[in-house]
Amino acid sequence: MTPEALxxxxxxxxxxxxxxxxxxxxxxxxxxxxxxxxxxxxxxATNIALALAKPAGLPPKAIAESLAPKIAEIPGVGAAEIAxxxxxxxxxxxxxxxxxxxxxxxxxxxxxxxQALAGRRINVEFISANPTGPxxxxxxxxxxxxxxxxxxxxxxxxQVSTEFYINDRGVQLDKxxxxxxxxxxxxxxxxxxxxxxxxxxxxxAIVIARPSIKELPIEEQFIAFREAxxxxxxxxxxxxxxxxxxxxxLWASERALHESNAVEHGLELLRExxxxxxxxxxxxxxxTDFGDDKDRxxxxxxxxxxxxxxxxxxxxNKRERDFDLCIYLLGADHHGYVNRLRAVAACNGDQxxxxxxxxxxxxKITRGGEEVKLSKRxxxxxxxxxxVDEVGVDAARxxxxxxxxxxxxxxxxxxxxxxxxxxxxxxxxxxHARIASVLRNAAELGxxxxxxxxxxxxxxxxxxxxxxxxxxxxxxxxxGAAELREPHRVARYLEDLASIYHRFYDSCRVLPRxxxxxxxxxxxxxxxxxxxxxTIFNGLQLLGVSAPxxx
RNA sequence: GCCCUCGUAGCUCAGUCGGAUAGAGCGACCGCCUCCUAAGCGGUAGGCCAUGGGUUCAAUUCCCGUCGAGGGCACCA
Numbered sequence: 111m112t113p114e115a116l117x118x119x120x121x122x123x124x125x126x127x128x129x130x131x132x133x134x135x136x137x138x139x140x141x142x143x144x145x146x147x148x149x150x151x152x153x154x155a156t157n158i159a160l161a162l163a164k165p166a167g168l169p170p171k172a173i174a175e176s177l178a179p180k181i182a183e184i185p186g187v188g189a190a191e192i193a194x195x196x197x198x199x200x201x202x203x204x205x206x207x208x209x210x211x212x213x214x215x216x217x218x219x220x221x222x223x224x225q226a227l228a229g230r231r232i233n234v235e236f237i238s239a240n241p242t243g244p245x246x247x248x249x250x251x252x253x254x255x256x257x258x259x260x261x262x263x264x265x266x267x268x269q270v271s272t273e274f275y276i277n278d279r280g281v282q283l284d285k286x287x288x289x290x291x292x293x294x295x296x297x298x299x300x301x302x303x304x305x306x307x308x309x310x311x312x313x314x315a316i317v318i319a320r321p322s323i324k325e326l327p328i329e330e331q332f333i334a335f336r337e338a339x340x341x342x343x344x345x346x347x348x349x350x351x352x353x354x355x356x357x358x359x360l361w362a363s364e365r366a367l368h369e370s371n372a373v374e375h376g377l378e379l380l381r382e383x384x385x386x387x388x389x390x391x392x393x394x395x396x397x398t399d400f401g402d403d404k405d406r407x408x409x410x411x412x413x414x415x416x417x418x419x420x421x422x423x424x425x426x427n428k429r430e431r432d433f434d435l436c437i438y439l440l441g442a443d444h445h446g447y448v449n450r451l452r453a454v455a456a457c458n459g460d461q462x463x464x465x466x467x468x469x470x471x472x473x474k475i476t477r478g479g480e481e482v483k484l485s486k487r488x489x490x491x492x493x494x495x496x497x498v499d500e501v502g503v504d505a506a507r508x509x510x511x512x513x514x515x516x517x518x519x520x521x522x523x524x525x526x527x528x529x530x531x532x533x534x535x536x537x538x539x540x541x542h543a544r545i546a547s548v549l550r551n552a553a554e555l556g557x558x559x560x561x562x563x564x565x566x567x568x569x570x571x572x573x574x575x576x577x578x579x580x581x582x583x584x585x586x587x588x589x590g591a592a593e594l595r596e597p598h599r600v601a602r603y604l605e606d607l608a609s610i611y612h613r614f615y616d617s618c619r620v621l622p623r624x625x626x627x628x629x630x631x632x633x634x635x636x637x638x639x640x641x642x643x644x645t646i647f648n649g650l651q652l653l654g655v656s657a658p659x660x661x
Numbered sequence: 662g663c664c665c666u667c668g669u670a671g672c673u674c675a676g677u678c679g680g681a682u683a684g685a686g687c688g689a690c691c692g693c694c695u696c697c698u699a700a701g702c703g704g705u706a707g708g709c710c711a712u713g714g715g716u717u718c719a720a721u722u723c724c725c726g727u728c729g730a731g732g733g734c735a736c737c738a
Contacts, residue, residue, distance in 0.1 A: 442731075532687065616693095
C-alpha cells in the first residue's frame, strides 16, 4: 500500500466519521499524513485530530480516540494509536507494506514520476553566460542545478524547455574580439579587454585555420576575429556542457532576436498593453507599476536598444511559444533583476507569478582554506572543464546539487580533489553497486527471483520495514523537489535511502550461504533489493549522476 | 540610505509552507569482516537552532527589531 493510497483511505475514514458525528466541518487544509521522524511513531502519522480540533470545537484527544478505531479498520492498517497531543500513529501490516517492493519493480524507470505538474509548460533558462570565455565555477552551479531542476520537473509531468540565452551582441563581444585580435598580432591586450591564456589560444587557433585573416583591412579583420572567436568559444562552452551532461533544448541568440525583429515585435506588444512611454528622448517601460524600484529604459536616447529590451523580447518570445511559466536561474549578483523580470511579465499582461526567479548564492572557492578570487578578465579562473578533469562529472554535479541554491557554497579544491572518497556521491553509488552485486550473485546461483513467488508479508524485519517505508516516499520526494524547484531534496533522500539500505544489508542476509536452500524470505528480500536498486538508479538519473554496477 | 539572501555541533552543511526527544558527513574516541562489495555497520562525545520581542495549543520554522556575513541598487553589458 502506497502512502498515496493510504492517504485516500484515511481521508475517506475521516469524512465518514464527520458525517456520522453530525459535524458539518470540511476536511482541514492542514490535514497531513507523513512519515514520522521516529520509527516509534509508526509507519505514518496524521495530525488530523489536531487540525480538526478548532473547527469541530472538540479537544484533539477526544477526536483522536473516536477516529483511531475507524482508521484501524482500513484494510492493510495493522494499528492506529493515539500519541502526543493528538497524533494518530498508523502501522501497516507487513503484507501491505511489503507490496511496495513489487510495485516498484513493476514500475521500473517510471517509479517516482508523477502528475503533480501535468499540463504545465515550463521554460527554464540558466547559465546564459557571455560567449567571451570558458564557463567558470559560478556557471557550474547552475549547469548542474538547472539541469537537475529540469529533469525533476519532467518527472513531475511538466513539459519543459531548457534554454541558454547567448549574449552574442554588444560591447562585451566587441571587447572580446578586439582582445583576440590583439593577441594574434602579439600586441598588448586593451586595458578593458579580456586577459588570460585562452585568449591567446583562440587567437592562435583562428590564425592557423585562416592565415590570411591578418592581412584583412582592419575593420573587416576585427569582425572576422570577433566572429571566429565567438564561434569557437560558443562551441567550446557547448562541448563542455555536453560532457557535463547538461543539455539545452534551445540556444537562444540575442543577435537572432534582433535580426528577426523580435525585439521590435516585443516592444510593440508592450506598447499595446500601455506600459511604454517616452521621456527625454528615451523609450521606457513602466515597471514601477508592478513592484520595480524604477522604470527601465528600452531604447536609449541615441536610438540603441538596451539589453533590457532584448531580455524583454525574449520573454515575449517565450510566452508566444506557449510557456505558462518562465523560470530564471540567476546568481546573487543579479538579484536586482528579479523585480524587473516579474514586472515585464505583468507589463505583458501576465501574472507576476508566471515568472519565477531562483537566486543562487555564488560559489566560493578555496584552495587549502585560502580563497581564490575569480575574475575572468584577470584570467584567474577555475573553469568547469578543469573541475570536471579533477573530480569527474559525477562528483562535481553531485556536490553542486546537494545543497539548496540559496545557501552559500564553499568548495575547497583540495578537499574536493584529494578526498573524493568522502563525497556522499560515492556513498550513494556504493549502495547501488552493492545491490547490483547481490543481484548478480543471485543470477550466478541460478536464482530467477522475478519468476519466483513473492510473499510480501515475509518482509517483516524492522530493517525491512524501514527500507520499504523509505522507498515508498520517493514519489513524494520527487514531486516536492519539482514543486519547490529544489533538486537537492532528491540527493538528500538518496543519502538517507542508501544509509537505510546499508543497515538492512547489515542485518538481513539476502542470499543463501554455502549449500543452504533458498527460502521464500530470501526471495522476498531479492525483490526488496531490486526495488531499492531501481529507486537509487531513478534518483541518480534525476541528478544526472551515474549509477555504477561495480565500484 | 533602500532592497535581496544567509546566521543550526569544532569544520562543511541538512531540516524550517508551525508539530511529538534538532540530524548527517568530516574530525575525536571505542567496537564489528571464517559469511552476499568494510567505499559498510554499531556505539561514545559534541547544540541557549545569532539575539530580543510578538502571534499560536505548539516556533529552529511565521512576523517585527538588533547584531553579524555576503550581494545588489546605471539611458553598463
